[in-house]
Amino acid sequence: xxxxxxxxxxxxxxxxxxxxxxxxxxxxxxxxxxxxxxxxxxxxxxxxxxxxxxxxxxxxxxxxxxxxxxxxxxxxxxxxxxxxxxxxxxxxxxxxxxxxxxxxxxxxxxxxxxxxxxxxxxxxxxxxxxxxxxxxxxxxxxxxxxxxxxxxxxxxxxxxxxxxxxxxxxxxxxxxxxxxxxxxxxxxxxxxxxxxxxxxxxxxxxxxxxxxxxxxxxxxxxxxxxxxxxxxxxxxxxxxxxxxxxxxxxxxxxxxxxxxxxxxxxxxxxxxxxxxxxxxxxxxxxxxxxxxxxxxxxxxxxxxxxxxxxxxxxxxxxxxxxxxxxxxxxxxxxxxxxxxxxxxxxxxxxxxxxxxxxxxxxxxxxxxxxxxxxxx
Numbered sequence: 121x122x123x124x125x126x127x128x129x130x131x132x133x134x135x136x137x138x139x140x141x142x143x144x145x146x147x148x149x150x151x152x153x154x155x156x157x158x159x160x161x162x163x164x165x166x167x168x169x170x171x172x173x174x175x176x177x178x179x180x181x182x183x184x185x186x187x188x189x190x191x192x193x194x195x196x197x198x199x200x201x202x203x204x205x206x207x208x209x210x211x212x213x214x215x216x217x218x219x220x221x222x223x224x225x226x227x228x229x230x231x232x233x234x235x236x237x238x239x240x241x242x243x244x245x246x247x248x249x250x251x252x253x254x255x256x257x258x259x260x261x262x263x264x265x266x267x268x269x270x271x272x273x274x275x276x277x278x279x280x281x282x283x284x285x286x287x288x289x290x291x292x293x294x295x296x297x298x299x300x301x302x303x304x305x306x307x308x309x310x311x312x313x314x315x316x317x318x319x320x321x322x323x324x325x326x327x328x329x330x331x332x333x334x335x336x337x338x339x340x341x342x343x344x345x346x347x348x349x350x351x352x353x354x355x356x357x358x359x360x361x362x363x364x365x366x367x368x369x370x371x372x373x374x375x376x377x378x379x380x381x382x383x384x385x386x387x388x389x390x391x392x393x394x395x396x397x398x399x400x401x402x403x404x405x406x407x408x409x410x411x412x413x414x415x416x417x418x419x420x421x422x423x424x425x426x427x428x429x430x431x432x433x434x435x436x437x438x439x440x441x442x443x444x445x446x447x448x449x450x451x452x453x454x455x456x457x458x459x460x461x462x463x464x465x466x467x468x469x470x471x472x473x474x475x476x477x478x479x480x481x482x483x484x485x486x487x488x489x490x491x492x493x494x495x496x
Contacts, residue, residue: 126196134413134481138463143451146194149415149477150224151201151428153345154216155181156420158205159236161279164313164340166347167205181420184212184219189444190422191223200226201473203428205420206234208241214248221256232264232309235290236283242293249301257303264307264336265290269316270326277315291330298333305333312363313340317355320363328370334385337367338472339396344431345419357400364393380493387492391479396470405468407482412436412459414477416450424449426458429469434458 130145137144157178158168171178182190200220207213208231217229229252233241245263252259265287268277274284287308294306308327312320320337327335339360340353355363371386398406412426422439424446425431436455442448449455461467479485 127198131481134410137413138408138410138459140456140460140463144413144455144459146197146447146450147414147416148198149201149473150194150197150199150226151203151415151417151473152216152220153203153205153417153419153428154207154210154213156205157209158234159209159280160206160234160283163277163279163315164311164346164348164351164353166351167345169347182422184215186422186440186444187216188219188223190418190439190446191219193444193446193448194224195447197224197226199228199230200224202229202231204232206236207231208233208237208244213244214251217248218251218255221252221259226259228260228262230262230264232266233290234278234280234283235265235287236280238286238290241290245294245297249297249304252303253301260303260305262305262307262334263294264309264334265294266311267291267308267323267327268310268313269319269323273316273319277313288330291332295331307334307336308332309336309338311340312337312355312360313353314355317359317363321366324366324370333382335367336389336472337364339400339470341429341469341471343429344433345417345425345428354400357397360400361397364397368393383493387489388476388479390492391485391489392470392472392475395475395479396472399468399470403468405465407478407485409462409467409474409478410481411462411474412455414481415474424455426462427469427471427474429471430458430462430467434461 130148133142133145136142156167156170161168210216220226235241248261252261267287268274271284275281291306291308297304298306308330310323316323339355342349342351342354368390371390395406415427417425417428424436424439426434426436436458437449437452439446439449479489
């Protein structure tokens with residue numbers, strides 16, 4: 121209830137901020153790419169090439185004391201998404217989460233993973249669970265291994281032989297943890313690209329037998345963050361619509377059997393699918409975008425973005441230049457310029473993380489989502 125009481129004033133402020141009537145306040149959703157190190161060689165992403173071309177760049181990633189200063193300056197957020205690269209390759213990941221929970225006080229910590237460094241991942245997951253249960257028992261932990269196909273085809277898309285077996289091993293490990301820890305959620309996620317769009321139904325049927333708490337799917341995009349601009353990775357709107365029709369049927373069939381937390385995510389996902397298709401077809405913002413207001417993305421080097429799609433091309437600034445003061449950067453003229461461009465409709469994308477926040481802030485669509493959660 122306290123979250124709802126806090127969220128309603130924020131929703132009003134965000135709507136006013138989008139029109140420049142008031143300041144943005146603090147975001148409710150922070151994505152922090154903790155490192156750009158990655159062992160995968162994905163067909164959809166070139167982030168792994170960054171340190172290969174420029175090894176010294178790795179030394180400029182934020183240190184734990186720098187991260188602590190930034191988190192101290194922010195205040196409360198609701199969802200803390202940890203991203204990469206491969207997040208579990210950060211040796212101090214547990215300490216980063218501890219700092220985030222101390223200063224940001226999120227309700228959810230979400231971590232995707234390629235599952236390659238499986239021993240390291242299992243070790244860190246056990247430490248994270250212990251940390252949360254002893255110090256932050258209200259925080260939910262969701263972990264999402266990436267599964268882009270079945271068996272060798274997954275390994276081919278991800279560019280790593282043997283990766284599929286590790287994904288399944290890690291997922292079963294997470295499922296076992298669920299039986300012992302109520303706030304742990306085992307998920308799976310697929311990036312729908314030109315290399316798997318025709319096989320999504322078969323992949324989804326395989327995943328449904330595994331029984332994840334949630335199966336997240338989003339479309340492969342050209343993003344500044346991934347250095348993949350111009351790469352032919354995105355399926356056509358028609359192929360994407362056909363692919364996700366199976367997901368929609370699955371969600372609608374099993375909606376009532378899900379626990380309340382899962383019904384929320386499923387209802388938002390149905391709304392997301394519709395918006396993603398419309399956005400791809402019409403190439404415009406279907407509903408207002410609150411990128412750089414409701415959501416923020418922090419890079420390993422302290423850059424703040426409105427979203428990872430705009431990324432390096434439309435940075436709001438670097439926190440090192442602002443003495444690690446997030447609020448100072450967030451309210452800067454450079455940040456306002458980025459928000460004005462987004463408001464003007466200069467960009468459009470089906471980025472899932474931001475779209476969920478946009479749905480929350482769009483009255484008519486939110487009403488439909490609530491109806492699906494409580495009444496349908």
